[in-house]
Amino acid sequence: MPELPQYTKSQLALRNGQDKPEIWVAYQGIIFDVTESRLWRKGQHYEHWAGQDLTPELADAPHTHEVFVRFKAVGQLKP
Structure with a gap:
């Protein structure tokens, strides 16, 4: 598997469904x-907002991390 490009939190934040047409979220360092x-749609999913790292919020979700297998990984979040 080729290495994914790296993006900063600021670059991820621009993919929030408002500033750019892409809607991205991160989980455990991978951007989807x-x-x-x-x-x-519109960058919001219940009380969660796109363009950010959702790792700490997944514990409150009614689903597991398996939900991310449905989406294409497009990058890695720079530490």
């Missing part, structure tokens, strides 16, 4: 493109 998900 959720643009095509009807659940992420």
Whole structure:
């Protein structure tokens, strides 16, 4: 598998469904493109906002990390 490009938190924040057409979220250092998900329209999914690292918020979600297998990994979050 080719190495994914790295993005900063600031670059991820621009993919919030408002500033750029892409809607991205990060989980455990991997950035996923959720643009095509009807659940992420306008960059919001329940109380969660796109363009950020959702790792700490997943514990409160009604689903597990397995939900991310549906989405394409597009990058790595720079530490």
